[in-house]
Amino acid sequence: MxxxxxxxxxxxxxxxxxxxxxxxxxxxxxxxxxxxxxxxxxxxxxxxxxxxxxxxxxxxxxxxxxxxxxxxxxxxxxxxxxxxxxxxxxxxxxxxxxxxxxxxxxxxxxxxxxxxxxxxxxxxxxxxxxxxxxxxxxxxxxxxxxxxxxxxxxxxxxxxxxxxxxxxxxxxxxEPKPLPLSREAVGIDLGTNPHFLITSEGEMVQAPRYLHKAQHKLAIAQRDLARKKRGSNRYEKARRQIAKLHRKIANQRRDFHHKIARRLVNRYGAIVHEDLNILGLGRSHVAKGVHDAGWAQFLRILAYKAEEAGRRVITVDPKYTSQDCPVCGHRERRPLWVREFTCPACGASLHRDVAAARNILAKAWTGPSGTGPAWAVP
Structure with a gap:
């Protein structure tokens, strides 16, 4: 139960x-x-x-x-x-x-x-x-x-x-209601802008950036609040208006997360993602984008939907996933602004995030020589 x-x-x-x-x-x-x-x-x-x-x-x-x-x-x-x-x-x-x-x-x-x-x-x-x-x-x-x-x-x-x-x-x-068995597996790479999620199959989900889109309205409402006398009725009214805007943003983000998670769980039997230090990233120079994307909430929703459906969610070490070539394994450090690259070792032309998603999926294979997928291990 x-x-x-x-x-x-x-x-x-x-x-x-x-x-x-x-x-x-x-x-x-x-x-x-x-x-x-x-x-x-x-x-x-x-x-x-x-x-x-x-x-x-x-x-x-x-x-x-x-x-x-x-x-x-x-x-x-x-x-x-x-x-x-x-x-x-x-x-x-x-x-x-x-x-x-x-x-x-x-x-x-x-x-x-x-x-x-x-x-x-x-x-x-x-x-x-x-x-x-x-x-x-x-x-x-x-x-x-x-x-x-x-x-x-x-x-x-x-x-x-x-x-x-x-x-x-x-x-x-x-009673749990597992979905029909699926042997398909996918690796997902999470982002902030312009894509929220990229799969190992090349699918790219645009980042809605709800907080970014509402910034102008929030700025006006916050300036309005700053002009009011603290504790007055007008102050409380302005404060409630700001809270309402934040609630709308949170509801939009949660609805988006539910829909994306449901789509992944319905299709794939195993979903692999990086074991990210989201708390640390939320205190770094990319904090605003990370909070706007809501990675922690999305992964939590994905985990419970997968458990309910009888699917598996697997976490892997995020090291070098965006630096390795998924074709030949050549490792080369590139600046973040480089989105498309050609591997100097094998000549494969790849998108940085798609390559990372493929590496994430590859890391889920178990055994010293990659003898089988982690999701197939009882």
Whole structure:
């Protein structure tokens, strides 16, 4: 069994929107209180509170603060679970980075944007009227746009705020549906401009460059924000406008990634790409292009679509993929502006990125003498 998440748009009325915002604010306050409790316990008694010790205090909180009675108990437990995960991540980073890690932070007003029902299949969230409305505990019956049917058994439900919009994210447990077997394999080379992706078969996918295209609008909106008095209503309106533009860019990029990944997964049984240091590239002189392309998101989407379809995604070492000739193996370092070249050893005329994609595919062959493809190894 696999888990699949579906995201649906909610259309709450103004009173329902106030109820949702109140729930978020109560969850934010509980998160900060739980974080402060852990900090004080360690500061005064050198003791680390566990998740279950904090959960035991929830009945007392609900008894002393009546407003928390309207929030489902499982939602409150999930808030404490988030605090626990934040500390687990902190200790993991502390160990990996040898003492350098960011301590979990308090959530400021407006910085806590979702709450979760961990067992939505039993209580908390229920679809009504054939999927036209959803009943949310403490909020009521809210209109929902169920643009695609649910599959499998419902597990968790998350209510999320994005700007002025509200979304329902349902996680279901579904049976995997592998695609028919394909013995075709492809190597892909990722780029930023003018091509987002180049395959070993010579196919070139143009880079949409959504951030680059929206730069003029963003510059105007940001200049408008800079003229407003911080904290005023006009300032908040201008800030929301900028956030809306960034959301549109992110949605366009995500849609593009889904379509390209689906096309690759439907056709090929094995997809090979470089094991890129995207975090490092995102801090280099090409950072803007890398962030605009969204390589990390694309590779993540490609990986889960391939797993669901029964395909394989293979990573290889990126060293020398753009310097080696895929025909004879001659290695020659060339400046990045050289896109077309002729190999001085064998005379093959090649496009730099197509050659790199072919080298990437060739690296996926296993064995000291290249005795078989990596995707054929059980």
């Amino acid at each position: 696999a888990r699949k998440a579906c995201k649906y748009r909610l259309y709450p009325t103004k009173p329902q929107q106030k109820d949702l915002e109140r729930t978020l604010e109560l969850c934010r306050q509980l998160y900060n209180a739980a974080l402060q409790e852990r900090r004080e316990a360690y500061k005064k008694a050198k003791k680390s509170l566990s998740l279950y010790e904090q959960k035991r205090g929830l009945p007392e909180i609900r008894a002393d603060l009546p407003e928390y009675k309207r929030v489902h108990s499982q939602v409150l437990q999930d808030v404490l679970q988030r605090v626990d995960r934040a500390f687990q991540g902190f200790f993991r980073r502390l160990k990996a980075r040898k003492g350098q890690a960011g301590f979990p932070r308090f959530k400021g007003r407006g910085r806590y944007d979702s709450f979760t029902f961990p067992q939505a299949y039993t209580t908390g969230v229920k679809l009504q009227e054939g999927g036209k409305r959803v009943l949310i505990h403490g909020v009521g019956s809210v209109k929902v746009k169920l643009h695609r049917p649910l599959e499998g058994q419902l597990k968790t439900a998350t209510i999320k705020r994005e700007g002025n919009e509200w979304y329902l994210i349902l996680v279901c447990e579904v």
